[in-house]
Amino acid sequence: MKKLISLILLLSTTNIFADTDDNEIIITQTGDTLKLYIDQEGFGNKIGGNDFTSSGTAMLITGATLEFDLDFTGNSNILFGPVTADNSYYKLDFTGDSNQIDWSIGATGSSDDSDINFSVTGSSNTFDLDQGTAFSAERLNADLIVIGSSNVFDVDWEADDVIWNWDITGASNNINTLQKDGANEMTVELNGDSADVDISQLSGTCAASGNGCATPNAIITLDITSDNSTIQINQKDSANDS
Amino acid sequence: MITRQFKLIRKIQLTTVSLFLSIGFVFADPIGDIVESTGVGKIVRQNEDLNNLNNLPIELNDIAETAMGSMKIEFLDKAQLDLKEHSEVLIDEIYYDPDPSLSKMSMKFTMGTARFASGSLGLVNKANIDIQTPTATIGIRGTDFTTTIDELGRSLIVLLPDANGSPSGEISVTNLGGTVVLSEAYQATMVSTLDSAPTNPVTINGITPSMIDNMFIVNPPREVKEAIEDSVADEQDQDSGLLDVDFLEFNELESDALTDTEKDLEFSELDIDLLEVDFLRDLLDVVEALEKTRVVLADAQASGAGLAGFTLKGAQIGFNKDSQFNVFEQDGNLVFFRSVNGVINIIIGAGGSGFIDVVTNDYEGIMQFNDGDGIEIYINQSN
Numbered sequence: 001m002k003k004l005i006s007l008i009l010l011l012s013t014t015n016i017f018a019d020t021d022d023n024e025i026i027i028t029q030t031g032d033t034l035k036l037y038i039d040q041e042g043f044g045n046k047i048g049g050n051d052f053t054s055s056g057t058a059m060l061i062t063g064a065t066l067e068f069d070l071d072f073t074g075n076s077n078i079l080f081g082p083v084t085a086d087n088s089y090y091k092l093d094f095t096g097d098s099n100q101i102d103w104s105i106g107a108t109g110s111s112d113d114s115d116i117n118f119s120v121t122g123s124s125n126t127f128d129l130d131q132g133t134a135f136s137a138e139r140l141n142a143d144l145i146v147i148g149s150s151n152v153f154d155v156d157w158e159a160d161d162v163i164w165n166w167d168i169t170g171a172s173n174n175i176n177t178l179q180k181d182g183a184n185e186m187t188v189e190l191n192g193d194s195a196d197v198d199i200s201q202l203s204g205t206c207a208a209s210g211n212g213c214a215t216p217n218a219i220i221t222l223d224i225t226s227d228n229s230t231i232q233i234n235q236k237d238s239a240n241d242s
Numbered sequence: 243m244i245t246r247q248f249k250l251i252r253k254i255q256l257t258t259v260s261l262f263l264s265i266g267f268v269f270a271d272p273i274g275d276i277v278e279s280t281g282v283g284k285i286v287r288q289n290e291d292l293n294n295l296n297n298l299p300i301e302l303n304d305i306a307e308t309a310m311g312s313m314k315i316e317f318l319d320k321a322q323l324d325l326k327e328h329s330e331v332l333i334d335e336i337y338y339d340p341d342p343s344l345s346k347m348s349m350k351f352t353m354g355t356a357r358f359a360s361g362s363l364g365l366v367n368k369a370n371i372d373i374q375t376p377t378a379t380i381g382i383r384g385t386d387f388t389t390t391i392d393e394l395g396r397s398l399i400v401l402l403p404d405a406n407g408s409p410s411g412e413i414s415v416t417n418l419g420g421t422v423v424l425s426e427a428y429q430a431t432m433v434s435t436l437d438s439a440p441t442n443p444v445t446i447n448g449i450t451p452s453m454i455d456n457m458f459i460v461n462p463p464r465e466v467k468e469a470i471e472d473s474v475a476d477e478q479d480q481d482s483g484l485l486d487v488d489f490l491e492f493n494e495l496e497s498d499a500l501t502d503t504e505k506d507l508e509f510s511e512l513d514i515d516l517l518e519v520d521f522l523r524d525l526l527d528v529v530e531a532l533e534k535t536r537v538v539l540a541d542a543q544a545s546g547a548g549l550a551g552f553t554l555k556g557a558q559i560g561f562n563k564d565s566q567f568n569v570f571e572q573d574g575n576l577v578f579f580r581s582v583n584g585v586i587n588i589i590i591g592a593g594g595s596g597f598i599d600v601v602t603n604d605y606e607g608i609m610q611f612n613d614g615d616g617i618e619i620y621i622n623q624s625n
Binding site: 221 | 595
């Protein structure tokens, strides 16, 4: 049965001290073909599980063929949660500063055939994204566009057949990303000074010989316009970063 | 649709007749189209380069070339020719007659990896399809196969399966040394020279058509390596004069007679030759223990020519045999491209300054661009 949840929250931007007035969207959902659209405007809003008393617990969404469209406008918003679904589309737009996102895709089951699109306009945002840490995650297409400074990204794709594109414009961004498992391709466009970028791409390369792997399938492309930036690339044909 | 096809065929017949009547007449009727293309490639037609490949009609005597790209050509009889990166095929002689026994298709595969599937319309008898490589002629009694050819003309031919996984028929591979027939899916033979016999057919396990590319001849699958070794051993036993030949050593790639000339030419993305990479360092355990060297910047070449204002230390324009990076200017940017097992492609924006510190299995060094301050890039690429 097709389910549709559409939530629209509009908050007054004059509510600066939102500690007690934060909007909290609590989601626990199971089932296929979910379409979730959330437009959230304001300060200090939270989307997650059933408890925000501390740092917020994770929402849990499971199913297949999900369409996840979140649009945050404002500062200091929080998004937590594992989402587990195959054949799913994710679109997250953040406009504002000091937002905090901690998202695990496929934490409780397979998350094959994902299309993930993040767009961030703002500064000092913190992103912690991962997929496929415990279950199958094949054929991921992930795009990240950032315009802003001093953002911190920790993105781990432990999935096969991944296309991972990021486009960063702004200074002092700190990016740490991991691609692990076979057939990984990453394209980075970095415009901004004083960036700190760490890239690990593991197990995507051919072994030394004789295993039938004939085509390099670990590809990293960096397009850099920057000054005072440090970029570390670790590309190995092994599962361990050592 | 069929009517249209035969109208085109009639036009080509007339054109063919005209050729014999008028010396110097230039074929202009298309015999197919480029139906897919990615990356960099071109059609060379009458010494002119055609770079806009989107739906470009193909004519006789066209040379299809790819660099960092791929190309698919579909002929009028629905025969398909796929070229992978760094490949070259001459469309030599193709004409269609309403009587398939009078039709003809001839192509020369000269470099890289190409896949040919004969046409579903049956307009050309398979006996009249002639595919040549520098060291062998392939006779078609099947439908789908690949060839991979290196700079020395050595050819690896693989028969592919049909949609059901069964052999797509048979192909014969012939040269002055003899003939072998491939009749099983993924059965392969290697031909090293025009007068050395093709290796005995071997079946390669665990591959798919998409895995077959230029690496297949640089680093052959285990089954093919064993067939080559057996072939060499047989020839040695027969005292055939090839005792000193070691097909796995592949030292020919280390010498480049054109090196001096190339220094005077502008190096671009089109000039990157993936076969030039010395994969043997990584792929074959035949090289003695390599002493890792750290390039001393003061000893490295400095170059600013053709680099849009960039200066380099620890690298030079073109292919760097030590680090195996290709370095070139593109759109005002400085590009460092390395494809050994994994691919790293670094594009430095105009005016950028910094260094790339590289550690691989067999190389350690620093490549500096401009004054070396600004961007710090550390690469650790290894198995």
